[in-house]
Structure formats: C-alpha cells, structure tokens
Amino acid sequence: xxxxxxxxxxxxxxxLTLALALGGVVSPANAAITPEDDCVGLGGTWIxxxxxxxxxxxxxxxxxxxCYMFGYAYIVGFFDGDLDAFGxxxxxxxxxxxxxxxxxxxxxxxxxxxxxxxxxxxxxGTCTFPAGHAIALDDCGPGFASVYTIVDDExxxxxxxxxGSSGGSSGGAVYPPYGRFGNVVQGEAGAGSLSLGGPKNGxxxxxxxxxxxxxxxxxxxxxxxxxxxxxxxxDTLYFRSTDAxxxxxxxxxxxxxxxxxxxxxxIYRYVGGAWVAQAVTISGGQVCTSGSGDGxxxxxxx
Numbered sequence: 247x248x249x250x251x252x253x254x255x256x257x258x259x260x261x262l263t264l265a266l267a268l269g270g271v272v273s274p275a276n277a278a279i280t281p282e283d284d285c286v287g288l289g290g291t292w293i294x295x296x297x298x299x300x301x302x303x304x305x306x307x308x309x310x311x312x313c314y315m316f317g318y319a320y321i322v323g324f325f326d327g328d329l330d331a332f333g334x335x336x337x338x339x340x341x342x343x344x345x346x347x348x349x350x351x352x353x354x355x356x357x358x359x360x361x362x363x364x365x366x367x368x369x370x371g372t373c374t375f376p377a378g379h380a381i382a383l384d385d386c387g388p389g390f391a392s393v394y395t396i397v398d399d400e401x402x403x404x405x406x407x408x409x410g411s412s413g414g415s416s417g418g419a420v421y422p423p424y425g426r427f428g429n430v431v432q433g434e435a436g437a438g439s440l441s442l443g444g445p446k447n448g449x450x451x452x453x454x455x456x457x458x459x460x461x462x463x464x465x466x467x468x469x470x471x472x473x474x475x476x477x478x479x480x481d482t483l484y485f486r487s488t489d490a491x492x493x494x495x496x497x498x499x500x501x502x503x504x505x506x507x508x509x510x511x512x513i514y515r516y517v518g519g520a521w522v523a524q525a526v527t528i529s530g531g532q533v534c535t536s537g538s539g540d541g542x543x544x545x546x547x548x
Contacts, residue, residue: 249352249359249373249381249394249405281324300327352396369399370466374408432460433490440485447545448483449502456497459488471516471542478546479514480506486540494540502534503545516542 282292285304294302301324356363356373359381364372373394375382382392386407393406429440437456440463441449450463464484467475475482481503487495505511511533514521521544524535533545 430462447481450485452499458490461487467542476521476546479544481545483543498538501543502532508547510547512547514544
C-alpha cells in the first residue's frame with residue numbers, strides 16, 4: 247500500500263448531494279430566493295462576486311461533514327444562481343488569505359487516509375502517517391512513521407521513515423505548520439526566540455506569554471501573500487501564535503532578517519490584502535520590526 251491519488255467520484259457526488267440538500271439551487275418556483283438568501287438563512291456567510299447575490303460562495307462553518315471534522319469551513323460556490331460543482335471544497339482562512347482544500351488534492355487524501363497534513367497551503371507541505379498505520383507499515387515497517395513531501399500537489403521523492411515517531415494524531419491537520427526550514431515552540435511562558443533553519447533567513451523574538459500555547463515560524467507564506475510578493479522581496483517569514491487556550495495569540499514579538507548585501511533594507515508585512523512597509527531598526531547586520539498577532543513578513547529593499 248502506498249499513499250497516492252485515488253478517484254473520488256463517489257465522495258464528490260456525496261458532497262454535491264449535501265450541497266443540494268442545503269437548498270443551494272434556485273428553482274423557477276422560488277426564483278425570487280437567491281443563493282445569498284439561502285446561505286444566510288442556513289447561518290452561513292455569503293461572499294458575493296462584486297456584490298452579486300447569485301454568483302459567489304457560501305461559507306458554512308458546521309455543515310460540511312468532511313470539512314468541519316477537520317476544522318475547515320464548508321464552501322459551496324454558485325454562478326448565476328446555479329450550483330457550481332467546481333466551487334465545492336473545504337476552506338480555511340489564514341492570516342487574511344483563503345486556501346481551499348480541493349477534494350481531489352493530496353492534502354485532502356492525506357487527511358481522509360488518516361494522515362496528518364502540515365502545510366501553509368493545500369498544495370505544499372508534508373503528509374505523515376503515524377507508526378502502526380497501514381501505509382507507514384508498508385513504507386517503513388513496524389515502529390516507523392512515514393512522511394511524504396508534497397510540492398505543487400505532487401509527491402516529491404520517496405517517503406522518509408522516522409523511527410519511533412507516532413507522527414502526531416491520526417487524522418486532522420496541523421495548521422499552519424512550521425515546514426522544512428521552520429521552527430516551533432509550545433507551552434513557553436517566558437520570552438524566547440525562534441529561527442528559520444537551513445539556508446532560510448529570518449527569526450522571531452517573542453515576549454513573555456506570547457507562546458503560552460504554541461508558536462510557529464515558517465518561510466512559507468499563505469497563498470494570498472505569496473501570490474502578491476513585492477518585486478524586491480528576497481526572504482519571507484510567517485509567524486503564528488496561540489494562547490494557552492488554543493485561541494489566536496495577541497502577544498508582542500520582533501521579526502528580524504539578516505541584511506546581507508542590502509544597503510537600504512525594507513521589511514514588509516501583509517496587511518488587509520496588501521504588502522505594507524514597516525518601521526524598522528537596523529543594527530549589527532540585522533533589520534527588525536515589531537508586531538503582534540499572526541503575521542506574514544518579507545525582506546526587500548536595495
């Protein structure tokens with residue numbers, strides 16, 4: 247047995263049936279009722295295309311059985327009042343950006359198979375099958391977890407066998423993860439720091455209480471931020487914190503990059519769908535800025 251893409255026709259049909267059951271298709275008999283009306287009536291959130299009440303998407307936090315159980319919203323798309331089968335999926339909002347987990351993606355298959363997905367989007371990350379899982383046993387044998395690397399929704403290389411690792415809980419998602427060159431700290435009441443690993447440039451120094459739950463730092467950015475990087479960006483960093491109750495953290499921290507050969511370094515932060523230059527300090531070959539809450543950052547300049 248190996249982890250691979252499988253036909254999901256039956257699953258998609260089931261999801262489509264669920265969407266239809268939600269009253270998403272406007273019939274001639276009730277043509278005055280729009281998808282937006284149906285969505286709001288079901289307790290969902292309507293996001294219209296250009297203010298449209300018939301073309302857009304309905305976000306329902308607790309209706310999609312294959313989404314909600316993994317912590318994602320269930321999203322149903324519409325076009326000109328009709329259900330758009332290509333707009334079905336599980337979605338998650340991260341740092342102001344939206345990532346949609348397609349039902350034929352390896353990320354979804356990973357979760358469906360009982361693996362743990364770790365990725366800042368649903369096309370790039372890792373899928374871990376814990377020790378004792380049938381796929382891990384087939385890949386690596388008893389006592390080993392099996393870790394797949396996914397790039398652009400394709401498996402890269404062979405699975406890595408990790409001795410003595412349970413690979414986390416069976417099923418579910420780690421979101422956002424710290425990735426290949428990232429770092430993580432959990433239950434740290436005091437002040438501390440996290441640095442990107444390998445060849446990646448960037449670090450975060452956090453104040454006491456900021457990482458009482460969990461903090462992750464990664465060079466990987468959410469989809470919206472990654473797609474609109476400033477032209478002069480050379481390095482990137484994403485930081486996320488949660489408090490002791492698992493809620494989004496509000497503590498303070500400082501993000502720093504090594505200046506390298508830049509003479510006029512700039513740190514940008516992704517705010518409200520745009521990259522905004524931040525106030526910085528430069529000392530000892532480092533350029534730094536302060537922040538709080540989840541944040542996507544990029545080093546640029548000349």
